[in-house]
Amino acid sequence: xxxxxxxxxxxxxxxxxxxxxxGAILVLRGLSLSVPEGSIVALLGPNGAxxxxxxxxxxxxxxxxxxxxxxxxxEFLGERIDGLPPEDLVRRGIFHVMEGRRVFEELxxxxxxxxxxxxxxxxxxxxxxxxxxxxxxxxxxxxxRQLAGYLSGGEQQMLALGRALMARPRLILxxxxxxxxxxxxxxxxxxxxxxxxxxxxxxxxxxxxNARVALAIAHxxxxxxxxxxxLEGKAADLAGDKTVQDAYLGGGQQAGRRARTSLIS
Amino acid sequence: MELFLQLxxxxxxxxxxxxxxxxxxxxxxxxxxxxxxxxxxxxxLGAYVCLAILEETRVPFxxxxxxxxxxxxxLGLLLERVVLRPLLGQPLISVIMVTLGLSSVLxxxxxxLWGSHTRPFPPVxxxxxxxxxxxxxxxxxxWSLGCVALLLVLLTLFFRFTRLGLAMRATAFSQQVALSMxxxxxxxxxxxxxxxxxxxxxxxxxxxxxxxxxDGSLAFYGLKVIPVVILGGMDSxxxxxxxxxxxGVLENFSGGYLDPLVGGGAxxxxxxxxxxxxxxVKPHGLFGTAHARRV
Numbered sequence: 263x264x265x266x267x268x269x270x271x272x273x274x275x276x277x278x279x280x281x282x283x284x285g286a287i288l289v290l291r292g293l294s295l296s297v298p299e300g301s302i303v304a305l306l307g308p309n310g311a312x313x314x315x316x317x318x319x320x321x322x323x324x325x326x327x328x329x330x331x332x333x334x335x336x337e338f339l340g341e342r343i344d345g346l347p348p349e350d351l352v353r354r355g356i357f358h359v360m361e362g363r364r365v366f367e368e369l370x371x372x373x374x375x376x377x378x379x380x381x382x383x384x385x386x387x388x389x390x391x392x393x394x395x396x397x398x399x400x401x402x403x404x405x406x407r408q409l410a411g412y413l414s415g416g417e418q419q420m421l422a423l424g425r426a427l428m429a430r431p432r433l434i435l436x437x438x439x440x441x442x443x444x445x446x447x448x449x450x451x452x453x454x455x456x457x458x459x460x461x462x463x464x465x466x467x468x469x470x471x472n473a474r475v476a477l478a479i480a481h482x483x484x485x486x487x488x489x490x491x492x493l494e495g496k497a498a499d500l501a502g503d504k505t506v507q508d509a510y511l512g513g514g515q516q517a518g519r520r521a522r523t524s525l526i527s
Numbered sequence: 528m529e530l531f532l533q534l535x536x537x538x539x540x541x542x543x544x545x546x547x548x549x550x551x552x553x554x555x556x557x558x559x560x561x562x563x564x565x566x567x568x569x570x571x572l573g574a575y576v577c578l579a580i581l582e583e584t585r586v587p588f589x590x591x592x593x594x595x596x597x598x599x600x601x602l603g604l605l606l607e608r609v610v611l612r613p614l615l616g617q618p619l620i621s622v623i624m625v626t627l628g629l630s631s632v633l634x635x636x637x638x639x640l641w642g643s644h645t646r647p648f649p650p651v652x653x654x655x656x657x658x659x660x661x662x663x664x665x666x667x668x669x670w671s672l673g674c675v676a677l678l679l680v681l682l683t684l685f686f687r688f689t690r691l692g693l694a695m696r697a698t699a700f701s702q703q704v705a706l707s708m709x710x711x712x713x714x715x716x717x718x719x720x721x722x723x724x725x726x727x728x729x730x731x732x733x734x735x736x737x738x739x740x741x742d743g744s745l746a747f748y749g750l751k752v753i754p755v756v757i758l759g760g761m762d763s764x765x766x767x768x769x770x771x772x773x774x775g776v777l778e779n780f781s782g783g784y785l786d787p788l789v790g791g792g793a794x795x796x797x798x799x800x801x802x803x804x805x806x807x808v809k810p811h812g813l814f815g816t817a818h819a820r821r822v
Contacts, residue, residue: 326703328616352709364704366697376690377697381709425708 271340272296273433273465274320274356279334279344281312281319281489283327289315291489292334297433302459302466304480304497306473306506312489313469314361317435320467321358322348338433352381355432361469362441365418365425367411371402374410378425388428395424398454416447423451427458433465434458440472448472452479477501532662534783535776540668540737542775543675547730548748549755549767550682551723557699557762558719560619564626566727567749568633573599573728574648574735574745575637581649588651592732599728603721611720612713634746645742648735667737678729679768682722686764695719699762754798758805760815769813774798 274297281290290312297303305313318324319331320338325347336344343351348358357378366374375395379388396403399420405413410421419439426434439455440448456479459466470476477483483500485493493506500506548566555563576598580591610629614622652667686692698705698715706712730748735741751774759770782794805813 321707323703323707326706348706349709349711352707358707360704360707364701366700366704368700369693369696373693377693377705377708377710380690380694429708 273299273339274467275337276316276320277335277337279316279319279336280332281315281324281329282332283315283329285330289329289489290319293486293489293491294334295484295491295494297465297467298482299432299465300459300463301481302456302468302479304473304476304483305467305469305486306476306483306500307486307492309471311486313486314437315489316486317358317437317467317469319344320351321356321435322346322351323358323360349381352429352431355430356435357426357429357431357433358435359422359426359437359439361437365410365413365421367409369410370407371410371413371421372406374421375402375424375428378428379430381429387430391428391430395427398427398458399424416443416451419443419447419451420454423454423458427462427464431464433467436466436468436470438469438471440470440475448475452476455479473506474501529661530783534779536662536664536668538776538779539772540671540775541778542772543672544730544734544748544771545751545755545775546768546771547675547678547726549752549759549771550679550764551726552752552756553759553762553764553767554695554719555723556756557764558695559716561626562623563723564623564749565630565633566723566752567746568630568637569599569602569724569727570731570734570748571741571743571745572602572633572637572731573724574731574741575641575646576728577732578646578648578735578741579641588736592729595728595732596725599724600721603719603724604717606724607713607717607720611716615713630746630749634743638743643743645740647740648738650739651736665737671733671737674729674733678726682726683764691718751798754802756812758798758802758812760812762816763812763814766812766814773801777801 276293276295278292278294279290280288280292282288293312293316295303295305305316307313315324315329318327318329320336320343324330331344335342338351338354338356343354343356366377369377372392375392376388379391382388396406401417402420402424405417410418413421423439436455439451443451452475455466455468458464459479468476468480477497477500480497483495483497484491485500485506493500495503548570551569552563552566555561573595577591577595580586580594581588584591586594606629610625611622614625652665652670654666656663656665657669658664686696694705694710695715695718697708698710698712702712705715731741731745734745734748755770755774756767758773759766759768777797778794781797785793785797
């Protein structure tokens with residue numbers, strides 16, 4: 263994969279991606295980022311900056327919402343993937359865990375997990391991965407026959423993650439895993455995310471409002487604002503940078519501009 | 528007592544057919560949010576196709592029945608591909624209007640191919656009645672009831688235990704989330720049209736065999752689907768089944784007990800009176816979900 267170069271190609275690369283909704287509304291304005299294999303990358307930024315849109319552009323879920331990648335390219339494992347339908351992308355190893363822990367409420371925990379593995383047909387492998395899910399999230403094992411709609415917020419988020427694991431993806435796109443989850447459970451979920459990254463070698467691209475917890479587990483971070491990249495750096499550096507606080511909270515132009523000059527150059 | 532049992536049985540037989548048609552309607556509504564106004568035409572077409580197979584090939588009824596189901600599945604797939612898929616992304620109301628147009632087209636096709644007069648259906652069931660206690664029951668009724676029950680059980684098992692059935696329920700809950708797991712949502716829509724066409728066709732064939740003839744009036748069974756699904760709940764499969772049986776029984780009871788008193792017509796009005804009363808208490812139907820989801 264690395265070819266003649268010593269630096270391996272990133273697992274995922276976005277190059278100058280533009281996304282337009284409904285043929286008129288420009289949401290991403292030339293966004294570039296790369297996600298190395300095996301890493302955790304955090305994508306931070308204020309509300310409406312285009313974080314969720316970025317994930318949907320990657321997973322192909324834009325289409326169902328009237329959005330489109332109008333220019334630039336998205337590459338996964340060195341191949342162009344923009345414009346492919348979601349089912350192809352899941353098969354290639356990209357799994358999108360959508361915002362708001364959207365579990366199938368009328369299906370049981372076990373059935374939800376089965377749906378996560380929909381694109382796979384190796385029964386023994388699926389059984390193994392189901393057992394592994396229950397290892398990561400013992401509470402799901404205890405509630406396997408319950409309807410997912412009756413789980414608590416944290417448990418539903420765990421189920422959404424478990425569903426992702428069932429697809430055996432190389433890359434999981436996570437949209438706000440802390441949303442609507444009790445603070446103590448947030449810590450637990452992020453600990454599990456790091457474990458999944460280490461043990462399953464799954465790469466994570468993480469969108470989060472809660473920058474503190476996200477940067478605590480990430481290796482690398484990007485901050486976007488109004489569809490553009492304004493900051494990037496090692497997670498530790500970003501976490502230490504005072505301007506980051508302002509930037510991802512949507513704090514004034516000044517902070518953003520200062521950040522741009524200080525970190526990108 | 529005998530009258531009561533007789534009416535109850537008739538009601539269940541007709542109600543079972545309503546349940547099949549309503550089930551098709553609910554499956555399409557659940558998976559794509561569409562109201563399919565061509566459900567009654569699927570029923571009529573099924574009866575005609577089955578009759579044509581019987582006349583042309585002289586195979587036994589069971590074989591013709593199964594062949595017609597296969598035909599209906601193919602028809603569902605075809606309709607999804609050539610009629611509905613090009614409309615993807617259009618406002619829901621336009622697509623619903625297209626199903627109304629589809630019902631006219633199907634009716635016209637049937638008339639063009641087979642004419643508008645009643646065509647006799649070859650006798651399928653033995654004519655001498657079976658005695659159930661004091662009650663003489665026609666064998667066709669029993670076969671029909673058994674057949675409907677079998678189909679309903681098979682479909683319930685399908686939705687509960689198969690991968691594809693679960694994927695259909697997942698899609699009904701949220702298309703976006705289903706897509707995000709790699710469930711091919713468009714194929715799921717196609718499948719829902721196939722199942723809807725097949726269950727309705729089954730109803731049509733049973734009706735044709737019981738009545739001994741088929742004609743264009745079979746399509747009117749599609750109209751009954753509206754009170755049935757509103758009563759049972761638009762998005763509930765068990766509601767469609769219960770609603771179908773309730774409306775069928777109600778019709779027959781009011782036909783048997785009220786018509787002599789009011790001089791006829793109660794049979795047609797009763798379901799709607801019941802509907803209004805039930806909706807006053809349960810606005811989303813007996814089994815419907817309160818938050819009507821736009822899926």
